Each structure stands twice: as C-alpha cells, then as structure tokens.
Amino acid sequence: MENIITSDGYRFLKNAWYVAALSEEIVGEELFARTILSESVLFYRTLEGKPVAMSNRCPHRFAPLNIGKREGDTVTCHYHGLTFDAQGECTNNPHGNGKIPQACKLNTYAVEERDGFIWIWMGEQDKADPSKIMDCSCLTRNPDSAVAHTYMHNKCNYELVTDNIMDLSHIDHLHGPLINTNGKLSPLLPKVSEAGDNITVRWDWLADPAMLLFAQNLARPEDTANQFFEVVWHAPSNMQLTVGAVQDAEDYHQDGLVLYDFHIMTPESATTTHYFFASTRNYMMDDAAYNKAKMDGMIEAFTLEDKPVIEAQQREMGGIDLLGLNPVLLSSDAGGIRVRRKLRSMIEAESA
Numbered sequence: 001m002e003n004i005i006t007s008d009g010y011r012f013l014k015n016a017w018y019v020a021a022l023s024e025e026i027v028g029e030e031l032f033a034r035t036i037l038s039e040s041v042l043f044y045r046t047l048e049g050k051p052v053a054m055s056n057r058c059p060h061r062f063a064p065l066n067i068g069k070r071e072g073d074t075v076t077c078h079y080h081g082l083t084f085d086a087q088g089e090c091t092n093n094p095h096g097n098g099k100i101p102q103a104c105k106l107n108t109y110a111v112e113e114r115d116g117f118i119w120i121w122m123g124e125q126d127k128a129d130p131s132k133i134m135d136c137s138c139l140t141r142n143p144d145s146a147v148a149h150t151y152m153h154n155k156c157n158y159e160l161v162t163d164n165i166m167d168l169s170h171i172d173h174l175h176g177p178l179i180n181t182n183g184k185l186s187p188l189l190p191k192v193s194e195a196g197d198n199i200t201v202r203w204d205w206l207a208d209p210a211m212l213l214f215a216q217n218l219a220r221p222e223d224t225a226n227q228f229f230e231v232v233w234h235a236p237s238n239m240q241l242t243v244g245a246v247q248d249a250e251d252y253h254q255d256g257l258v259l260y261d262f263h264i265m266t267p268e269s270a271t272t273t274h275y276f277f278a279s280t281r282n283y284m285m286d287d288a289a290y291n292k293a294k295m296d297g298m299i300e301a302f303t304l305e306d307k308p309v310i311e312a313q314q315r316e317m318g319g320i321d322l323l324g325l326n327p328v329l330l331s332s333d334a335g336g337i338r339v340r341r342k343l344r345s346m347i348e349a350e351s352a
C-alpha cells in the first residue's frame, strides 16, 4: 500500500529529525506550541536558554499546557493547577493529599538547536543521534547580512511540497520573471543519483540569459551563463538546493554566483505542512539590503506562485494517496518518484 488515506491511520517516519521551529520563534520565557506529526508539542527555553520539547497535552483533562503559567523552568496547567518540570515530571499536585499519580507525566522529545533551526526527534528517544541532522552549517559560517530564515505554512501533504522541490522543471512554467528558467529545464533529463540515504537530482544548462535573480549581478547580464540546480534530499523531507550561475569560468563556487538554500518540510498533519526555508550565498555577503530584497522575492515566489497551485492540487486530489491515483509520469519526475519510493520503504521498515 503506497499511502494510508485517513488521518487516523496515516503513518509518518517517526525515527527522523524534523525541524520544529526557527530559533527565533522560541524566545524568552514564552510557551510555544506547534503540532508536529499530528502531536501537539510544547516548546520553551529553560532559564539557561536551552530549548525543551514535551507533550502539550495535560494528562489530567488534556488542556493545552501552552496556555498555562511559566514559573522558573516549570509550567503549571491553567485548568486545575498540575505543575510539570522541563523533564516532563509532575512536581506539584495541589489536590487532596498532593500525591502525584504515576501516570502524571509528559512525554518529552530530544531537541537540538543548530544553524537557526530547532530540530526534534519524535520517535524512539534512545535512537535520537544528533550526528544524523542535515548539515546546514553554512548558515552559521556566513555573516548575518548573507543569511535569512523563514517559516511558511501550506495546506497540503508534505510530500507534495517535496515533489515541488525535487522537480524544478515547474520553474519553467509556474514562476514569474525573478527565477523563471525560460523553458530550459523541461527538455532536460535530470541526473538522479543515490548515496547512502540521500537522493540527488541535478540539472545543468546554458541559460540565455541567466535567471534574472543572478543576471543582475553577472558581468554581462544579457549574455549566456552556465547554470545548475542541485537538490540533495535527506529523509524524510529535508532538502538542500544549490543554485549556481557562472560566465567565462568553470568553477561555480569560486568564480560564479551560488545560492545555498534549505527547503525543509515538517508534517503538521497528513494534509498540512510546516515549511521552513533558509538561504545563504557566496556573493554580496555584506549587503544586508540585498539580503532582505532577495529573501522577500523568494518568499513571494513560494507563497504567491508555488503555494496556491500545491494547495489546489491537494484539494483536487481529495486524499493523500498520489501514486494510488495513477498519475501520468514525466521525465522530470525521476527524482521525486525515487524519493517517494525510498521514503515509503523507510516508513514500511519502521512499522514492520
């Protein structure tokens, strides 16, 4: 079975690192709640600044704890006053003789803060290995004026957004002038390769001229440029997209303009997705105004161009079983289909 249709029976890959939030979303002593893999999770920073994550559902009558009261590193439920510490243990029961029932505790989750993201491991906690987190360290190495992060929300299954990134031929057709590739990608057969658990898809082409986003910063904006897109997928839905343009040289990274982007999807539910995006680059690294304008342009493309069509696609499909609907496959689907199959086999293996 390729997919499970109902929300109740829908299976996510549990033993994996997901981005839960941007670092900047969990601030000070605030309580922050977000639903991840259909589970309501409470986040906050301890007084030392370390992020923690636990069930947001009070075990008494299931009131959400994020509307409770924070005191020191503890949270007290707004409804009948049970108090929990940062390890999820109940530390105070104001009722009766104050005895704490054995089941009165919260599931806690491993979290790691890196490169502007808070990662969470929702599966078996003894398997959480931070060395398996996707390397986004270029976001930390580069100056703030060359780095930006954002959060978006899409009303669709997360795999539809993965498909969107794994098949960049849509840029020929869907996107406006800033990043349009003018029909150059669709005729190409993307190169797909697999190494370990990663799947890579790559397009190389002669742009005439380069994408507008790059052309304005190349020596000869109207002239041809070599360009590439490379997407490396890490299970379950974390992708690094590298985009380059170069004129009169071979080495993109040394002589050309390169964007290092991260497209990271975290399922909120079977049909809604948290979409984290971060970007850095190898040019105009000190230009904070350019950094903002570029990020604004990209967010506009994702929210005004990609999001409406993917959400409409989800509504049209009704359920979430894409392959079960026998879609027509095109040459550009090679990477996306490989990813879907690999993820499905990982989920099957986990629940076997």
Ligand code: FES
Pocket: 058, 059, 060, 061, 062, 063, 077, 078, 079, 080, 081, 082
């Ligand atoms: S619901 Fe939290 S203490 Fe009753």
Ligand SMILES: [Fe+2]
Pocket: 164, 170, 171, 175, 306
């Ligand atoms: Fe797009």
